Amino acid sequence: MTTVSDTQSLKMLLRKCVHCGLCLPTCPTYDVLGDERDSPRGRLFQMKALMDGVVPADDPSLNRHLSRCLDCRACETACPSGVRYGQILEETRAALPPSTAATAGRTIVLGGVFGHPGRLAAAGMALRAYQRTGAGRVFRRIGGFSLLPPRFGALEAMLPPFQGPVARKPLPVLTAARGTRRAKVGLLTGCVMGQFFAGTNAATTRVLAANGCEVVTPRGQGCCGALHAHAGAREQARARARALIDCFDSSLDAIITNAAGCGSMLKEYGHLLRDDPAYAERAQAFASRVKDIGEFLAELPLRPPDGRVDARVTYQDACHLRHAQRVWRQPRAVLAAIPGLDLVELEGSADCCGSAGIYNVTQFDISMRLLDQKMDRIAATGARIVAVGNPGCAIQIKYGARSRGLRIEVAHPVDLLDRAYRGERSGTH
Numbered sequence: 001m002t003t004v005s006d007t008q009s010l011k012m013l014l015r016k017c018v019h020c021g022l023c024l025p026t027c028p029t030y031d032v033l034g035d036e037r038d039s040p041r042g043r044l045f046q047m048k049a050l051m052d053g054v055v056p057a058d059d060p061s062l063n064r065h066l067s068r069c070l071d072c073r074a075c076e077t078a079c080p081s082g083v084r085y086g087q088i089l090e091e092t093r094a095a096l097p098p099s100t101a102a103t104a105g106r107t108i109v110l111g112g113v114f115g116h117p118g119r120l121a122a123a124g125m126a127l128r129a130y131q132r133t134g135a136g137r138v139f140r141r142i143g144g145f146s147l148l149p150p151r152f153g154a155l156e157a158m159l160p161p162f163q164g165p166v167a168r169k170p171l172p173v174l175t176a177a178r179g180t181r182r183a184k185v186g187l188l189t190g191c192v193m194g195q196f197f198a199g200t201n202a203a204t205t206r207v208l209a210a211n212g213c214e215v216v217t218p219r220g221q222g223c224c225g226a227l228h229a230h231a232g233a234r235e236q237a238r239a240r241a242r243a244l245i246d247c248f249d250s251s252l253d254a255i256i257t258n259a260a261g262c263g264s265m266l267k268e269y270g271h272l273l274r275d276d277p278a279y280a281e282r283a284q285a286f287a288s289r290v291k292d293i294g295e296f297l298a299e300l301p302l303r304p305p306d307g308r309v310d311a312r313v314t315y316q317d318a319c320h321l322r323h324a325q326r327v328w329r330q331p332r333a334v335l336a337a338i339p340g341l342d343l344v345e346l347e348g349s350a351d352c353c354g355s356a357g358i359y360n361v362t363q364f365d366i367s368m369r370l371l372d373q374k375m376d377r378i379a380a381t382g383a384r385i386v387a388v389g390n391p392g393c394a395i396q397i398k399y400g401a402r403s404r405g406l407r408i409e410v411a412h413p414v415d416l417l418d419r420a421y422r423g424e425r426s427g428t429h
């Protein structure tokens, strides 16, 4: 729960908002719902009322409008006064009692599964078994999902596909640099990335090695706490942060992530653990070494690949890369360096796709409206590949493409770069 000193600092952060409304046009929920209470300014007003004691923490309206926020932080990018909306929202959510609508389901899922690497692995195995046996297909064929609310069928269809045993093989703890060594880095494997996008983690290791980096991938990393922090479960997030800091050697030149949500969380560890005497300094030092893979490669700089990816590609900015980390030029520069790749800009690429952690589970209808808009724009680019640097967005866009029958591949930029280094022909034109 939020303490008295947190409340004071929250009030100071809230005071920075001058109610100008410049953030409103960038807010996806205000766009689809048209209600000021579902806008950044409206939510800040409601959070201030909570902090001032005007509205109780279990107020249904307050909880409804805070629950509908994606925490996409587009409003932060737009705000000329530097209001740190994401921090205010996450700390306010932490002040809400766990039984309220804004926190209940999230706390169970996040604390019960994502807080424990073993349980998460078991959930992944159960999911793989479900997909391999074809139980879902049979249930769908016999009309089982028609007996359930529509969202169940959609959420089942959204599940990431089973990855073969090779992709799931753990990465070596140490991968040697190719050519002259330029850096020694740690790789965050992540919970969702590790379970469902192991191929991208392997590609990230190969790309780093091809760029002269020695890669250390510690075992037993688990979740970084991002999902917990966004849901307001700050204590669980702190526990995950301490565990992760302990995993990585302090001599590494950088800690690399390929998931926008994780990167944004890792960069905030210094703030998250600022009151922990044992970890405050280490957390600050750790956070300062965190880099998104695109950001790191662009700064290194990238060794241009010889191979080609002959395809039209469009790029979707993950919110926590674009708005939380302000990383948007670098992934585009990395893609543009791939011979043969035709990069076309996506209209509204900085707008949320509706995935937003577990938002597509908790706020299914709004999430699908945002996805619809996104898929219209993706289809208009004529691209055959959508590149995106976050697993949640990849799952959401893949689902959007499947449900429209669009033949579009969704890939991480590093997957495409890896293909170019390996000289694979993409064959996607």
Ligand code: SF4
Pocket: 016, 017, 018, 019, 020, 021, 022, 023, 024, 040, 041, 044, 075, 078, 079, 080, 081, 082, 083
């Ligand atoms: S959050 Fe920023 S942009 Fe939005 S109303 Fe407040 S000051 Fe204006």
Ligand code: SF4
Pocket: 026, 027, 028, 029, 030, 038, 039, 040, 043, 068, 069, 070, 071, 072, 073, 074, 075, 076, 085
């Ligand atoms: S975080 Fe996103 S959804 Fe929430 S108020 Fe800001 S712009 Fe709107």
